[in-house]
Amino acid sequence: MGKEENKDNYTIKSEESFGQVKIADEVVAIIAGLAATEVEGVASMAGNITNELVGKLGMKNLSKGIKVAVEDGVVEVDVALNVAYGYSVPKICRKVQEKVKASIENMTGLEVSSVNIRIASVSMEKRK
DSSP: OOEEOSSSEEEEEEETTTEEEEEEHHHHHHHHHHHHHTSTTEEEEOOOHHHHHHHHTTOOOTTTTEEEEEETTEEEEEEEEEEETTSOHHHHHHHHHHHHHHHHHHHHOOEEEEEEEEEEEEEOSOOO
């Protein structure tokens, strides 16, 4: 399990009778991003200028603000968040770390070694 194939795809299961299951690192990043945005107090994902421009042009990037490194079946995740004003940053970060770790491990079978959080800004907008 977890043998690195190339920079973008990782074999998570290989059985001769059925074949291989490979997962792209972009998929792991999308899982992490979706899990992070489910936590109350997370206003949005933060991204670099390219992601911000793409978002304004109407193309949605589900892995915005996420960096994933997979090596030998072990994942390290970096998450950049915008938090909503009025929430406890340490509590939000802990919940995001737990949710991202659980989501990746449950959905892919890969082991998560760390989930690093960077708070990019505080959003003053009202959440719907």
